[in-house]
Amino acid sequence: MKIGVVTFPGSLDDRDAARAVRIAGGDAVALWHGDADLGGVDAVILPGGFSYGDYLRCGAIARFAPAMRTIIERAHxxxxxxxxxxxxxxxCESHLLPGALTRNDHLHFVCRDQRLRIESNATAWTSDYAVGQEIVIPLKNGEGGFVADERTLDELEGEGRVVARYVGVNPNGSRRDIAGISNAAGNVVGLMPHPEHAVEELTGPTTDGLGFFTSVLTALVAGRS
Amino acid sequence: MPRVVVDVMLKPEILDPQGRAVMGAFTRLGVSGVSDIRQGKRFEITIDGDVTEARLAELHRMAEELLSNPVIETYDLRVEP
Incomplete structure (x- = not known):
């Protein structure tokens, strides 16, 4: 199974994401933001970092990259x-997911090992977790506060599209402690903390993040059979 | 050359921690009579040639799709003489 990892100018975590894919047993394929051809990958990861220097708004310019046009089509x-x-x-800027991510309410960049509760395993990226399972993975962001209007938040909750929630501390002022959400179909997931940094005992606080990468391989195998 | 100015502001219901931090500095500096500060962005777009209706429509599209995020922000676009 080929999992593409897109590198934008300013991406930081593309190599860690590719490494996590390989540790999970998949083939990681490096994709370049300027190339609309996804090289026949079965799934795509958009990694962490500061694409285009986070100028204008985080993700606002990256959204228009040639690779993103294809990814948006394929995601649909x-x-x-x-x-x-x-x-x-x-x-969120691509409107594949609702809401937006805004500056942390306390204005500081936050970097910590964060406890999360998996709220949904009905997505392509979380099927290997149990609902209610708590995991600890790194979190590092300056603009991670998830906001959406009340109706959208109610809709996300009602449809089981809140994928993960912060436990103990809300590190950035996210509405309803939301750390991650999915689209209605469950194939598109956005997550603020970093599972790709928690896949090996040597470098991560845990190996709790590995499940995201094994889940998608399971989902792809199921889709093919 | 004509200039189009686009102001982008967070919607009133969206928390503006940057504006709040600036407000805190006002208070510390002893400025009184100020109840709230909101921080936004201003874009100054210099146009080659005339500002036609078609040009304006295109700039409105860019203001809505790129310069602002309608989920959290509003924009105001005007032509400066």
Whole structure:
């Protein structure tokens, strides 16, 4: 199974994301933002970082990259897409996910090992977790406060599209402690914390993040059989 | 050359921590009579030639799709003499 990882100018975590894919047992394929051809990948990860220097708004310029045009089309057809941190911001700017990510309410960049509760395993990226399972993975962002109007928030809750929630501390002022959401079909997931930094004991606080990458491989195998 | 100015502001219901931090500085500097500060962005777009209706329509599209995020922001576009 080929999982593409897109590199934008200013991406930081593309290599870690590719490494996480390989550790999970998939083939990681490097994709370039300027190339509309996705090289036949089965799923795509938009990694963390500061695409285009976070100028204008985080993800606002990356959204118009040639690779994104193809990814948006394929996402509407059901291809699994995971946006981590800056990738989550790009997915919201692309309108593949509702809401927006705004400056942390306390204005500081936050970097910590964060406890999350998995709220939905009905997505392509979380099927290997149990609902209610708590995991600890790194979080690092300056603009991670998830906002949406009350109706959208109610809709996300009602349709089971809140994928993960912060536990203990709300690190950035996200509405309803939301750390991650999915689209209605469950193939597109945005997550503010970084599962790709928690896949090996040597470098991560846990290996709790690995499930995101094994889940999509399971989903793709199921889709093919 | 004509100039089009686009002001982008966070919607009133969206928390503006930057504006709040500036407000805090006003208070610390002893400025009284100020109840709230909101921070926004201003774009100054210099146009080659005349500002036609078609040109304006295109700029409105860019203001809505790129310069602002309608989920959290509003914009105001005007032509400066």
């Amino acid at each position: 057809e059901g291809m699994p897409v995971l946006g981590i941190c800056n990738g989550f911001q790009i997915l």
